[in-house]
Amino acid sequence: MKVPEQKLGFGFMRMPLKTADDQTAIDEEQLNEMVDLFLQRGFTYCDTAWMYHAGTSERAVGKAVVARHGRDEFTVATKMPDMMLHSKEDVSRIFETQKKNLQVEYFDYYLMHDMNNVNYELALKYDAIEFVKQKKESGEIKCLGFSCHDTPEFLDDILTKYPFFEFVQLQINYLDWESAGIQARKCYEVAVKHGKKVIVMEPVKGGTLSNPPQEVQDMFKAAHPDWSMSRWALAFAASLPEVMVVLSGMSSMEQLDENTDWMRNFTPLSAADRELCLKAAELIRKTIPIPCTGCRYCVEASSCPQNILIPNFFALYNTRFLMKRKDFSPEEEYYHNYLNQGYGPASTCIGCASCEAVCPQHIHISEWMPKVAEVME
Numbered sequence: 001m002k003v004p005e006q007k008l009g010f011g012f013m014r015m016p017l018k019t020a021d022d023q024t025a026i027d028e029e030q031l032n033e034m035v036d037l038f039l040q041r042g043f044t045y046c047d048t049a050w051m052y053h054a055g056t057s058e059r060a061v062g063k064a065v066v067a068r069h070g071r072d073e074f075t076v077a078t079k080m081p082d083m084m085l086h087s088k089e090d091v092s093r094i095f096e097t098q099k100k101n102l103q104v105e106y107f108d109y110y111l112m113h114d115m116n117n118v119n120y121e122l123a124l125k126y127d128a129i130e131f132v133k134q135k136k137e138s139g140e141i142k143c144l145g146f147s148c149h150d151t152p153e154f155l156d157d158i159l160t161k162y163p164f165f166e167f168v169q170l171q172i173n174y175l176d177w178e179s180a181g182i183q184a185r186k187c188y189e190v191a192v193k194h195g196k197k198v199i200v201m202e203p204v205k206g207g208t209l210s211n212p213p214q215e216v217q218d219m220f221k222a223a224h225p226d227w228s229m230s231r232w233a234l235a236f237a238a239s240l241p242e243v244m245v246v247l248s249g250m251s252s253m254e255q256l257d258e259n260t261d262w263m264r265n266f267t268p269l270s271a272a273d274r275e276l277c278l279k280a281a282e283l284i285r286k287t288i289p290i291p292c293t294g295c296r297y298c299v300e301a302s303s304c305p306q307n308i309l310i311p312n313f314f315a316l317y318n319t320r321f322l323m324k325r326k327d328f329s330p331e332e333e334y335y336h337n338y339l340n341q342g343y344g345p346a347s348t349c350i351g352c353a354s355c356e357a358v359c360p361q362h363i364h365i366s367e368w369m370p371k372v373a374e375v376m377e
């Protein structure tokens, strides 16, 4: 599989806009300048998807990247929107439309988008996995993978069943690395176990890690006064040896200039800097609402009659709380993936308090459940 020389990927899901509230009003002039600088500095990986920017991202990438540059100057990645499939015909129709949108004869990288329990069933129902496998064999897809926000167990299952997937796209950042809800480290380790390369999404957690609590900023500044907070977050993900690309949804020339300037000479974090990132995660966790440590006593030493996955739901609630963006958060999707696996929703808590009896942090778990339900459901 072709691995890009540079580890920074341009995520075309937060492009500059002419009108702030209109996702289709892409500022093409600014985008062209950003694309040119990105490629000039030796970066190649351009990531889009069928639904980004209300369905206009692929066409924008076709115009800004493909139509204006030689085919050997860039690689393009897009995704089959599993969640939007309603028939077998949708699969081939969408694939052919994507080729037209992007003005390409082949995709350098192609992913099944957001594989989880529900979307996997749709992909099976409409033969989408078999379809992309055949496209790989015919050469219309050069490298085949999938993105996943589900559990390490689900990821392991898919990679075991379908060894022809060559890479996976995972949510990885220093805050989610040891999160009980997102389990980024475990997912990464599953990918490595299967010998897969990893593409990282949400390395700055939707902008959350570009503005962490002051204590964290002071700690980072003391170590490297000239590093931005975003740089720490991107560097954490990019330092993982099996990560081939870290996606950044760059929205301005300033962001792109900063990221490409230091990433073109990227060297992995030192062990001491990596430790600082993990310490930062601990400090950030202290600012979050529920002081759950993820010890899992409540699910292992006790048994919830409603089968509520307490620590995982608390971790998702806490990180959702930190997100700067309030309109969208992948935490909700992780939550619903757990429900699809048969865990009880937070809203079904009956307040029996058997979990509270074993919680070393003395958390009033039953009092938090309605709040978790309000945000996640």
Ligand code: SF4
Pocket (backbone or CB within 6 Å): 303, 304, 305, 306, 307, 308, 310, 348, 349, 350, 351, 352, 353, 354, 355, 356, 365, 366, 369
């Ligand atoms: S209080 Fe709620 S979450 Fe805790 S064990 Fe009882 S039903 Fe489950």
Ligand code: SF4
Pocket (backbone or CB within 6 Å): 291, 292, 293, 294, 295, 296, 297, 298, 299, 310, 311, 314, 358, 359, 360, 361, 362, 363, 365
């Ligand atoms: S027992 Fe308390 S601290 Fe431990 S995982 Fe459960 S809620 Fe969190």
